[in-house]
Amino acid sequence: MKAVRINEFGGLDVLRWEEAPDPVPRPHQVLIRVDSAGVNFADIMRRSGNYPGPDLPSSLGLEAAGTVVEVGAEVSGIEVGQRVMVMGPGGQAEYVAVNGNFVFPYPETMDPVQAGGMPVVFLTSYHLLKTRGHMRPGDTVLVQAGASGVGTVAIQLAKAWGAKVITTASTQEKLDLARSLGADVTINYTTDDFEEAVQSETAGRGVELVLECVGGPVLEKSVRCIASYGRLISYGNASGASASLPASDITSDNRTVIGFSMGRSPVGSLDHKAAMAELLPMIAGGKVKLIVDQVLPMSEVAKAHSHLAGRGTKGKVILTP
Numbered sequence: 245m246k247a248v249r250i251n252e253f254g255g256l257d258v259l260r261w262e263e264a265p266d267p268v269p270r271p272h273q274v275l276i277r278v279d280s281a282g283v284n285f286a287d288i289m290r291r292s293g294n295y296p297g298p299d300l301p302s303s304l305g306l307e308a309a310g311t312v313v314e315v316g317a318e319v320s321g322i323e324v325g326q327r328v329m330v331m332g333p334g335g336q337a338e339y340v341a342v343n344g345n346f347v348f349p350y351p352e353t354m355d356p357v358q359a360g361g362m363p364v365v366f367l368t369s370y371h372l373l374k375t376r377g378h379m380r381p382g383d384t385v386l387v388q389a390g391a392s393g394v395g396t397v398a399i400q401l402a403k404a405w406g407a408k409v410i411t412t413a414s415t416q417e418k419l420d421l422a423r424s425l426g427a428d429v430t431i432n433y434t435t436d437d438f439e440e441a442v443q444s445e446t447a448g449r450g451v452e453l454v455l456e457c458v459g460g461p462v463l464e465k466s467v468r469c470i471a472s473y474g475r476l477i478s479y480g481n482a483s484g485a486s487a488s489l490p491a492s493d494i495t496s497d498n499r500t501v502i503g504f505s506m507g508r509s510p511v512g513s514l515d516h517k518a519a520m521a522e523l524l525p526m527i528a529g530g531k532v533k534l535i536v537d538q539v540l541p542m543s544e545v546a547k548a549h550s551h552l553a554g555r556g557t558k559g560k561v562i563l564t565p
């Protein structure tokens with residue numbers, strides 16, 4: 245089979261669409277023939293050597309959708325021929341074997357190309373808002389980088405679950421998209437002071453929950469947007485910049501700063517099956533949708549990386565074999 249692979253860490257030129265060994269599913273795994281696979285910011289970090297993964301050469305991708313062709317002896321509830329979305333390393337390939345706990349059958353009515361871009365952004369957003377963020381109806385949520393893959397889903401879920409959403413992005417086009425997804429307040433954080441805007445929107449109280457993935461000065465200012473007894477979840481560092489968080493910004497207002505990494509959560513700590521059971525009816529019923537920036541062939545994976553790294557995308561880029 246062919247797969248998107250890297251044989252060394254580096255720039256766009258290390259990306260290959262090349263022959264790779266056919267995956268052989270282990271007893272706890274399911275083998276799927278891939279229809280589509282999402283591209284995530286983490287793929288760029290992985291390519292550059294800044295994200296954990298198997299020894300090189302290794303296939304890229306953290307998610308996919310396709311048809312089940314083989315089910316390991318220890319896996320129950322999954323059948324050959326089922327259409328599924330999956331989370332696990334190596335999804336950007338013609339075939340992938342993944343842990344049966346990360347295989348989610350999806351309704352026939354859903355689009356098989358879009359399905360490959362859903363697991364990471366939907367499950368991340370779910371766990372940020374619910375599992376780690378404990379969001380309640382009536383809360384105000386600040387979603388940084390609202391036009392990102394995760395941001396576009398987090399905005400819709402927060403609105404569906406009864407929050408007021410304030411969001412940021414770097415261009416008017418991105419802010420227009422966020423607004424169309426239900427965001428109540430949109431701020432261009434490259435030209436306007438979002439901390440000031442948040443304080444004025446909340447009458448100086450701040451927000452109950454901040455979802456923060458940009459890092460650097462955006463993280464520093466985001467902490468000062470948290471209401472008393474509110475929470476900030478740091479779940480990424482897309483800018484690559486470092487931040488300094490004075491204790492006084494956290495202590496004096498009884499603020500909580502939380503870290504979240506779905507991939508590095510202890511085994512069994514996140515109930516993905518329960519999350520998907522709640523999310524899939526919302527997706528199939530049209531209550532929330534995936535925003536697809538573009539669909540590219542896997543052979544053009546370098547274009548996808550360049551587009552993401554250049555902050556060009558709105559929503560997800562999806563690859564097809």
Ligand SMILES: NC(=O)c1ccc[n+]([C@@H]2O[C@H](COP(=O)([O-])OP(=O)(O)OC[C@H]3O[C@@H](n4cnc5c(N)ncnc54)[C@H](OP(=O)(O)O)[C@@H]3O)[C@@H](O)[C@H]2O)c1
Binds near residue numbers: 284285394395
């Ligand atoms: N912890 C977890 O489990 C988890 C899971 C999934 C994703 N993540 C993280 O969540 C973030 C979003 O992921 P994604 O896959 O949705 O990525 P994405 O669509 O590429 O979005 C990244 C966003 O970051 C913003 N950004 C700010 N400075 C940037 C820079 N220097 N270079 C590139 N982007 C920059 C951009 O928005 P503007 O142009 O509007 O600023 C961009 O839309 C990433 O930091 C990723 O690592 C974490």
